[in-house]
Amino acid sequence: MKRILVTGALGQIGSDLIVKLRQIYGDEAVLATDIRQSQSEAVQSGPFRLLDVTDSKAFYDAAKEFRADTIIHLAALLSARAESNPALAWNLNMGGLLSALETARALSCQFFTPSSIAAFGADTPKRATPQDTLQRPLTMYGVSKVSGELLCDYYHHKYGVDTRGLRFPGLISHSAPPGGGTTDYAVDMYWEAVRSGSYTSYIAKGTYLDMMYMPDAISAIITLMEADGSRLKHRNAFNVTAMSVEPESIAASIRRHIPDFKLDYQVDPVRQSIANEWPDAIDATCAREEWGFDVQYDLNRMTDDMVSKLTEKLR
Numbered sequence: 275m276k277r278i279l280v281t282g283a284l285g286q287i288g289s290d291l292i293v294k295l296r297q298i299y300g301d302e303a304v305l306a307t308d309i310r311q312s313q314s315e316a317v318q319s320g321p322f323r324l325l326d327v328t329d330s331k332a333f334y335d336a337a338k339e340f341r342a343d344t345i346i347h348l349a350a351l352l353s354a355r356a357e358s359n360p361a362l363a364w365n366l367n368m369g370g371l372l373s374a375l376e377t378a379r380a381l382s383c384q385f386f387t388p389s390s391i392a393a394f395g396a397d398t399p400k401r402a403t404p405q406d407t408l409q410r411p412l413t414m415y416g417v418s419k420v421s422g423e424l425l426c427d428y429y430h431h432k433y434g435v436d437t438r439g440l441r442f443p444g445l446i447s448h449s450a451p452p453g454g455g456t457t458d459y460a461v462d463m464y465w466e467a468v469r470s471g472s473y474t475s476y477i478a479k480g481t482y483l484d485m486m487y488m489p490d491a492i493s494a495i496i497t498l499m500e501a502d503g504s505r506l507k508h509r510n511a512f513n514v515t516a517m518s519v520e521p522e523s524i525a526a527s528i529r530r531h532i533p534d535f536k537l538d539y540q541v542d543p544v545r546q547s548i549a550n551e552w553p554d555a556i557d558a559t560c561a562r563e564e565w566g567f568d569v570q571y572d573l574n575r576m577t578d579d580m581v582s583k584l585t586e587k588l589r
């Protein structure tokens with residue numbers, strides 16, 4: 275029976291992941307932690323604890339008292355917010371990861387943390403971006419993600435920690451809003467399409483980025499964590515993606531439900547330069563071969579679900 279500690283439980287991934295993990299392993303088997311308190315029903319359905327992930331003693335104590343055998347470490351600052359406060363991003367993303375890995379080592383926990391398409395850089399091949407390739411990002415978020423991947427590799431090879439990770443593309447969900455990312459424009463577009471029928475994108479027309487619907491991301495985490503470790507050649511993070519889209523592709527998909535939906539542009543130079551550094555479309559072959567990665571949602575299927583869920587929520 276698993277006992278799972280999740281950090282950043284109130285964030286975009288955490289709020290959906292907690293619900294799914296509790297459905298599978300039981301409410302009491304999943305400890306949700308975050309730096310802030312919440313009344314969210316999903317999180318309140320089982321144990322919750324306040325945790326500042328940069329406090330390594332508090333991290334260790336929380337895992338020890340809960341008798342955790344698995345740590346899913348999600349707490350981090352995303353790309354745009356990290357660019358506006360690079361020192362804070364380094365301290366939180368790297369300090370938090372170090373506390374998490376040290377705890378996993380000391381308590382022999384299985385370990386998951388997400389990486390990102392931000393871990394690549396401007397000189398990485400833009401299309402069919404391979405699993406193993408050049409990674410020289412120029413954003414602080416990217417620097418923290420590539421360093422995090424190396425640290426996970428290090429803890430696996432040096433201490434035998436069972437580290438596993440995914441390089442997530444932009445994640446789209448209708449439950450918790452994302453915060454401070456670059457790919458968040460896609461989520462905002464769905465909300466505004468349903469709420470007001472129009473959206474002004476801060477990402478330019480023609481900017482292709484990988485995306486994935488949250489249910490596929492959650493299922494990828496669980497499948498990877500359940501996979502036979504002896505089949506995994508990569509202990510840093512696997513490329514995973516469901517689609518490569520630009521703002522007009524999402525708008526066209528939305529117009530199948532909201533024919534008058536209007537999309538215009540007011541490009542934000544900071545977030546656009548972050549997006550320009552990221553691949554157009556990554557290659558997920560290693561994830562498919564090593565642990566059976568698969569997705570259920572393409573763009574139109576995701577749009578159908580997003581529009582129907584947001585319509586229920588907002589009207």
Ligand code: AKB
Nearest residue numbers: 352353390455456457
């Ligand atoms: C962001 O935009 O910062 C994140 C990511 C791709 O890691 N969604």
